[in-house]
Structure formats: structure tokens, C-alpha cells
Amino acid sequence: MGILFVQGAAEDYEGRFALTLPDGGAGWLGISRTNGRWVGQIMWGAGSVVPVASVAVEGDKLVVTRVHERKERGPDGRETTVQEREVIEARWVGDRLELTTRRQTRDGWTEPRRFTGKRIPPLPPRPDLSRVRFGESVVLFNGRDLTGWRPFGGRNGWRAADGILINDAPQPPGQHISYANLRTEREFEDFNLQLELRLPPNGNSGIYLRGIYEVQVADSYGKPPSAHGMGAIYSRIASTENASKPAGEWQQYDITLVDRHVTVILNGRKIIDNQPLLGCTGGALWSDELRPGPLYLQGDHTSVEYRNLVLRPVLK
Numbered sequence: 001m002g003i004l005f006v007q008g009a010a011e012d013y014e015g016r017f018a019l020t021l022p023d024g025g026a027g028w029l030g031i032s033r034t035n036g037r038w039v040g041q042i043m044w045g046a047g048s049v050v051p052v053a054s055v056a057v058e059g060d061k062l063v064v065t066r067v068h069e070r071k072e073r074g075p076d077g078r079e080t081t082v083q084e085r086e087v088i089e090a091r092w093v094g095d096r097l098e099l100t101t102r103r104q105t106r107d108g109w110t111e112p113r114r115f116t117g118k119r120i121p122p123l124p125p126r127p128d129l130s131r132v133r134f135g136e137s138v139v140l141f142n143g144r145d146l147t148g149w150r151p152f153g154g155r156n157g158w159r160a161a162d163g164i165l166i167n168d169a170p171q172p173p174g175q176h177i178s179y180a181n182l183r184t185e186r187e188f189e190d191f192n193l194q195l196e197l198r199l200p201p202n203g204n205s206g207i208y209l210r211g212i213y214e215v216q217v218a219d220s221y222g223k224p225p226s227a228h229g230m231g232a233i234y235s236r237i238a239s240t241e242n243a244s245k246p247a248g249e250w251q252q253y254d255i256t257l258v259d260r261h262v263t264v265i266l267n268g269r270k271i272i273d274n275q276p277l278l279g280c281t282g283g284a285l286w287s288d289e290l291r292p293g294p295l296y297l298q299g300d301h302t303s304v305e306y307r308n309l310v311l312r313p314v315l316k
Helices: none
Strands: 002-005 015-020 026-034 037-044 062-073 079-093 096-105 113-119 149-152 158-161 164-167 181-184 191-198 204-209 213-218 251-258 261-266 269-276 304-313
Touching: 026 113, 037 062, 062 096, 191 204, 204 251, 213 251, 213 261
Parallel strands: none
Antiparallel strands: 002 062, 015 026, 015 113, 026 037, 062 079, 079 096, 096 113, 149 181, 158 164, 164 304, 191 251, 191 304, 204 213, 251 261, 261 269
């Protein structure tokens, strides 16, 4: 949860904004008015899209106050919840937002850190997929080695064997090793993607379209559909049903991305039907939704296997 205060001409701060965070990571901010009341949502780095507590307009600046909670154990061994406020201030400079963030701790306020934001252009109309033309198939994985791919972000566990793209990511008891993700060297705009995958029990991965929209890959068999389960657009769009198979079985994805709208077919069942994408998801390579990007596979959670990755680009 968090708090937002917005100002300038009120309409100047209404909309959706792509953020480039202080560490260079991707973020997102959405502000709207409901029944005369400001409401907001925010996504920061690797997290989910979460609601904020309140939104208001104040002078010529946007002030975002977020409340962070963490657990802390005292000398007596008792665990308590500690809250800290983070205040983000923003002003328009030309066509972009210039922002600062600082946090209130027990020792006082931290020094402000700077970052930027840009308004996201309005979504185009829902595309008529029956009229979309696709180009020749691009085989992304040759089944023999990692040609055309490169790992990033941690210890590499990716390898090829017997036509399967394998991520070996064992975790010692009580520890967490950060393993590498894997991205294509090539970058793409809109496309249809088909692939197969296999998860271990409690497995967790993700397929990032254009490097920014995560289609969730998780051992969700038997669970209710959600925005964090198999087939969802992570924390943004829940699947209409849970079409996943048990861990250890091969599963099939057929995913179409056109004009910032996404369709997801899992194991032959359409679970997201041409729905709009309002912004990047946690773990995105950047927040700019209009630039081409790679296909990237999340490897930093658990082991996972992929095969038969084939992409057909949309012909413009």
C-alpha cells in the first residue's frame, strides 16, 4: 500500500506513466479518478502492481507516498511490524516527469534519489486478429546449444541437451542462489509465439514478451485462476480458467502480442482473449512499451525446461 498526492492541472497527472527508476530498472504508475476521487497503482522494479492508499493534487507537483512494511525481531525474540514512509515527488519538465524519492527511517530522511517518467501513449483499438498477417517462422532454439541466446543477471544454469533448453537451478536448503535469466539476441515487435515447457513441483519461471510483459509460468495445477498463476500476465491480467497440467508434464503455450494486446492459449484453451496491456510487469528490462525487445525466459527462481520455441513476426 502507499499514498499518492497529485497536482498541476489535475489532468496533467491523470493517466499511465512509464518510469525509469533510480537504479535504471523499470517501473509504472497509473492514476485515475473514480467517482470524483483520485486513485492510483504503482509497480516498482521486480514487484507486482499494487494499489496506493490515496491520491491528491498539491501545487504544481506530484507527491507519491508509499508505506513499506517489514518484520523485525526484538531483543526479546518477539517479531513486530515496522513501517517506513517513502515519498516520491514529481514535476513536469517538458514532456517528461522528473522525480525524486526519499525514505523516512528511524535515523531520519534519506537523501533524495532522482529518476524520470514519461506518459504512456493511449492504447490503440483492440486488433482484429483475423486480419493480422504473420511472417515466416523463426526457430528460436536449435536444440543443440545456446546460439542466439545469452544469459544475464546471475549464475548461469542454462544449457541445451536432447532438444531441450534446460535451466538447472538447484537451491541449497535455507539459501537462495540468484540464477541467470536468458534472452534472445534478436529483438522483436509484435508476434505469435509457440513453445512447450515443463516444470518441477513448485516450479516458477516466466516468459517475457518483448522483454517487458511476463506471461507467468508456475506450478499452479488445481489452484483457482489468478493474476499470479500459470498463464496470467503477471499481476496484471488473470487467466479466465486454470488450464495448467500437473508438474512434470509438458505444457503448450500459444501467445499472440499485437498492438499492446495479448492473447494466451494454454494447453489448447484460450485463457486470455485479446486483452489490453496497461504497462510493463515486474522484472521488465525497461518500461518503454513502444520499442522492440527480446524474448526472455526467467531463470532466477527454479529449474525449468523449454523446447520447440517458434516465433512468427507480425507483418506491418
